[in-house]
Amino acid sequence: MEIQDGKLVDLSGDLTPPDPGIPLASDVFLTDVNFHFHSGTTCAAADQSMFGLGVGLTGGPDIDGASLVGIDGDAAFYLPDSGCDLPARFVIDGTGSVFGFPVAEVSFEFDDPPATVKFGAQINLNASAVQVSAAINGGFQPASGSFFMQGTADISAFNKSLFGVDMVGSNVGLGACASFTPLLNVGAAITWADRHLMFMLGNCDVSFLIPKQFDAREAQADAPTVVSVPARVKKETFIAFGQAHAPTFTLTGPHGVSITPPTAAQQLVQTPRYTAITLDGIQQTAVTVNHPAAGS
Secondary structure, eight states: OEEETTEEEEEEEEEOOSTTOEEEETTEEEEEEEEEEEOOOSSOGGGOOEEEEEEEEEEEEEETTEEEEEEEEEEEEEOOBGGGTBOEEEEEEEEEEETTEEEEEEEEEEEETTTEEEEEEEEEEEETTEEEEEEEEEEEETTTTEEEEEEEEEEEETTEEEEEEEEEEESSEEEEEEEETTTEEEEEEEETTTTEEEEEESSOOOGGGSOGGGOTTOOOTTSOOOOOBOTTOSEEEEEEEOSSSOOOOOEEOGGGOEEOOOOTTTOEEEOSSEEEEEEGGGTEEEEEEESOOSBO
16 A cells, blocks of 8 residues: 555555465366556556456366466556546456466457557467467557557477568558568568558568557657667567658668668668668558667
């Protein structure tokens, strides 16, 4: 519990029953329940007033001291604040496990206004030296008619990627990338606005097909935008959105690196180092840099 200036700011509680937990059904036990209330004191999104509830469940017989299946989930409702321009949000996320090993993650988020739904799920499987991961993400916003679905999958051996695929379908367009070892990365995309089909031979990235309503990277047009890139990133995509046309800009980086995207008439420029796309039909310009230098 936390009280500031006579006002309750934080209140939380947790109940962990004795093993094996509280029985809910045959071989299903409630292993943990907790709650958290927070009353925001500023207009920062991270300080938004909220109420959260979390639960832990196990099911199936114990094998070597670990339950067959485990689920930990959290739900949070963020209260709207018109004075701070903070919308109402409802968020659910959780993880699943088999024999104590995490294999799946799920998430669901609802924002209003405007009414926006975002969701995702991920599965990870490890079998000795081989790892398989797959994920699906999506969202829709009825007011603007915007939507997207993204699916990814990767197969690795000894922590080295052997094959990967990334597919995006949205109201913007449809595209897919395939990676055959880190040395070969190819794909194609089409945008509905101008029916333009483009092929990407290296530096393939189709994240530009995700509508800007779901893209947290949208930049302000009245000032330069600084983006920090961590070390050892395989590729990074930078996207800018315009009002009536695709925006023009110059991307600069450490060690004097400078990239100017193509004109709207050129649309696509590819080099061994980067792929740049200018799409006037959807008022968007994107640059994907291969192995960018760390920094801003």
